[in-house]
Amino acid sequence: MMYDVIVVGVGGMGSAALAELARRGARVLGLDRAGIPNDQGSSHGVNRIIRLAYAEDPRYVPLLRRAYERWRELERALGEPILITTGGLDMGLPTSRVVTGSLASARAHDLPHELLQADAILRRFPGFALPDDIVAVYQPDGGFVLSERAIAGHARLALDAGADLHGHEPVVEWEALDTGVAVRTAVAEYRTRHMIVSAGAWVGKLLPSLARVAVPERQVLLWAATTQPERFTPAALPVFILDVEEGAFYGFPEYGIPGLKIGRMHHRREVIDPDTWDRTLIEPEDVAVLRAATSRYLPGADGPALTLKTCMFTNAPDEHFIIDALPGVPAVTVISPCSGHGYKFASVMGEIAADLALDGGTAHDIEMFRLDRFTEVST
Numbered sequence: 001m002m003y004d005v006i007v008v009g010v011g012g013m014g015s016a017a018l019a020e021l022a023r024r025g026a027r028v029l030g031l032d033r034a035g036i037p038n039d040q041g042s043s044h045g046v047n048r049i050i051r052l053a054y055a056e057d058p059r060y061v062p063l064l065r066r067a068y069e070r071w072r073e074l075e076r077a078l079g080e081p082i083l084i085t086t087g088g089l090d091m092g093l094p095t096s097r098v099v100t101g102s103l104a105s106a107r108a109h110d111l112p113h114e115l116l117q118a119d120a121i122l123r124r125f126p127g128f129a130l131p132d133d134i135v136a137v138y139q140p141d142g143g144f145v146l147s148e149r150a151i152a153g154h155a156r157l158a159l160d161a162g163a164d165l166h167g168h169e170p171v172v173e174w175e176a177l178d179t180g181v182a183v184r185t186a187v188a189e190y191r192t193r194h195m196i197v198s199a200g201a202w203v204g205k206l207l208p209s210l211a212r213v214a215v216p217e218r219q220v221l222l223w224a225a226t227t228q229p230e231r232f233t234p235a236a237l238p239v240f241i242l243d244v245e246e247g248a249f250y251g252f253p254e255y256g257i258p259g260l261k262i263g264r265m266h267h268r269r270e271v272i273d274p275d276t277w278d279r280t281l282i283e284p285e286d287v288a289v290l291r292a293a294t295s296r297y298l299p300g301a302d303g304p305a306l307t308l309k310t311c312m313f314t315n316a317p318d319e320h321f322i323i324d325a326l327p328g329v330p331a332v333t334v335i336s337p338c339s340g341h342g343y344k345f346a347s348v349m350g351e352i353a354a355d356l357a358l359d360g361g362t363a364h365d366i367e368m369f370r371l372d373r374f375t376e377v378s379t
Contacts, residue, residue, distance in 0.1 A: 013335045052068070078149075171206060
């Protein structure tokens with residue numbers, strides 16, 4: 001059977017791409033090695049932060065503005081909340097990358113924001129306990145996307161628009177043809193004019209030339225019981241990035257399941273094989289890494305662990321995204337890795353992926369995500 005587009009990996013990016021492609025009338029197939037949705041990749045765990053004052057680079061902000069629009073469109077299509085606004089805090093020393101980068105984006109794009117000193121942070125958000133030298137950029141549009149619900153919603157919209165979705169059908173090999181791509185799974189062979197690879201931690205296995213620029217890393221998330229729950233509701237606590245001597249932490253108010261959710265960027269910097277690592281193993285050191293933040297900076301949320309989950313980042317060397325054609329194979333588009341901060345963009349990435357697959361280009365500025373910035377990638 002010939003498809004217009006086959007999407008390999010039906011997580012955050014892949015599900016959004018399928019929904020958009022099917023909405024535009026393309027004949028599409030989505031393939032995932034696990035279920036649709038699943039807890040095997042990078043987008044489970046209830047929710048993911050969305051931020052507009054983007055510390056990573058001001059060039060992300062136009063994409064974020066479009067992502068917000070597309071998340072609201074998804075809410076209307078599904079008739080349920082998907083994006084919860086809490087405001088966002090980017091905290092650290094005044095010279096920290098989190099603070100200076102957030103300020104740079106806010107100023108470059110004229111975003112409403114406040115620069116708060118430690119005493120002002122504590123008055124407004126008493127869930128924190130902060131040293132006097134910490135400052136914060138507060139941006140009122142920050143919040144979180146209900147990632148698991150959004151993936152299921154994008155998949156539902158794709159199915160309703162005529163897409164074929166196959167879970168538990170891993171791709172075992174693919175071959176470039178004059179007419180497109182042949183994709184072989186454990187079940188069947190399919191033909192397509194274009195293939196999108198949005199497989200996260202498995203990108204390096206499907207596309208070996210990218211193995212050195214798409215490196216999977218183990219992450220652990222903690223949901224900790226709160227002793228002062230009124231300080232950790234979405235109305236009382238914004239989503240936050242906290243860059244301190246113990247590491248760069250990210251956290252969420254209590255929502256969906258009990259407890260304040262917190263993680264540390266790059267956790268213990270463990271490179272893993274996505275097929276062989278033990279997803280169930282949580283070690284005492286994993287908890288200690290996260291308790292270092294709750295005990296000192298969020299003492300009212302330093303209660304017993306309620307939930308611990310593992311997931312994966314897939315990191316590029318510069319920690320920016322990859323959105324590009326595979327070198328030498330224009331019929332294959334790569335939308336990955338996201339380097340631990342990509343999920344919030346999934347709604348607009350679906351639009352970009354559809355543009356690239358169907359039109360060969362996009363009006364969105366994705367120049368900074370090209371593969372030719374890496375010397376490690378062979379053509």
